[in-house]
Amino acid sequence: TQELKAMLRTGIPQEYRCKIWRCIIYMRVKHKMSECGANYYSTLFKQNQSPGSKGLDPSAKQIELDLLRTLPQNKHFESLESDGTARLRRVLTAFSRHNQAVGYCQGLNRLAAVALLFMPEEDAFWCLVAIVETIMPNDYFGRNLLGAHVDQYVLRHLLSEKLPKLYQHLEQQGIELSLFSWFLTAFVDNIPVDVYLRIWDVFLYEGNKVLFRFALSFLKMHEEVIVKMRDSVAINQLLRTLGERHIDVRQLCYIAFCELNPFPYRTVKLKRQHYSQLVSNELQKLDEIRNSLPKHDRSFECESD
C-alpha cells in the first residue's frame, strides 16, 4: 500500500527490522514455499551432488573461497569458527542446489550475509530466493550476468536523462560509468551499514527499481564536485568511493524519492527491453570469438555444467 511504502521510505526502526523484513519476504515467496512444501530447506542438503560432476562442483568451491571474504569486519563472519560462517555456507549451498541455473554467483554471499544478520537461517535462504527470483530481473546472476550488464546501460541512459550535465562530463572524460558491485549486492559494497540497511528497507518491498534511484542519488550528491574535475583518474577514484564519503541518509532518500521524480517503472522496463537485445548480441559475439580461437589444452572449468 502507499501508506506502507511511505513508511518504509522513512526507514524501519532497528528493533522492527527483523520482523518487517521477514513479513515482506514471506509475502514475496509464499507461493514458492507452498509449492516446495515443508522441510524443503533441509531436503536440499540430503541430495548428493549431481552424478556427472567431477570432484567438488564449481559453486561449492567458490562458496568456500568467499565465506571469509564476505563481511570480514563483522564478528559473525570473521573466522571459520564464527557462528555466522557455517550458516552462510549452508544458505549459499542450499540456494545453489535450489536454483541450479544460477548456482552461486559472487555477490549472493553479501546478500545472504546481510539477511543472516536479521533472521534465522531458513528465512535467510528464502530471502535470497526472494531477491534473485522475485525482486531482480531474470538472468541477473546467471552464467553471463546478462541482467546486470543490461542495467549498466539502463543506468547510463537514466543518467543522461536525470543528470545530463554529469553525463556529458563523464562522456567528455572518456569514462563509461558502471556500478556492477552496487547492483549485484544491493549496495552492500563500500557503504556504511546504516545506509545500506535503509536502502534494503525499500528495496525488499518496492523492488529493483530503487537501485537506480539510489545510484543516481549518490551521483547527484557529488555532481557539482565531479563536473568541476578535469582529471579522469581523480574522477574514477571518486566514483569508486562514492559510498564511503559522509552520507546524509535523509538527503540521499530525499533525492532518490523526490528530486529524481518522475520515475515510472515503465521507462525502466522499456529501457531494459531495448538494451537486453543489444547486450545479448554482444555477449553472444564474445562467446563466438572465444569458441573460434584455437583452444589451449586446458580450459576453464565450465560453470554451467
Add this chain to the structure above:
Amino acid sequence: MDKTYDYLFKLLLIGDSGVGKTCILFRLTEDAFSTTSISTIGIDFKVRTIELDGKKIKLQIWDTAGQERCRVIPTAYYRGATGVMLVYDVTNDKSFANINNWIRDIEEHASSDVETMILGNKSDVNDRRQVSRETGQQLATEYGIKFMETSAKASVNVEEAFFALAKDIKTKTDKQLASHPHSTRNTLFPYTPNAHHCCGKQGCK
C-alpha cells in the same frame, strides 16, 4: 586542476578468484597486508604514482572479480589498458592452468601491443606449493612475457613487478612518441576522447 604526473598508464589485474589480486594491489598502494580481505565484486580501482627515470608515472589499476561468469565485465577495460598483470596462485595448480585462458582473453580484447606480465603469487607458502618457480617461468617464456613470483603477504616483488611492467610500457611509449609524435592516441588510449589526455603526457596538446 593541473596534472601532477608525466605519464598515465592504465593497467588491468586479472586471474582466477582467490589468487590474491586485491591483496597485491593493497600491498602496492597501501604497503600493507590485511588478513581480512573481501572478494571483489565486478570491478574495482586503485591508483599509485611511481617515479621512473625522474618522471612521475601514475598507474591507474583496475582490479577485477575472478569468478568465471565475471570474465566479461572487464572486456571494455582491456581496450584502454596499456598493461596487464596476470596472476595465479602457486598453491593452486588450477589457477596456473587457467593462465592459458586468461591469455586468450587478452589476445581477444586488448590492443596488440599491450605489455603483459605473469605473477605467481603466495610465494611465501612453501608447504602447500603446487607450481614450481621453474614451471611458471617456463610458461612465461613460451609466451614471451615477463614473469615474477610475488608475495603480497611477505611483501616480496610486488613493487618490483609493477616497476618492471611500467618500465616496459614507458620504453615503448617513448619510442612511439619519438617516431610518430601523435600516433599513440590510437594505439595506447583509443577510447580517450579528450585530446589533452591523448598520451597522458603533460604538454602534449
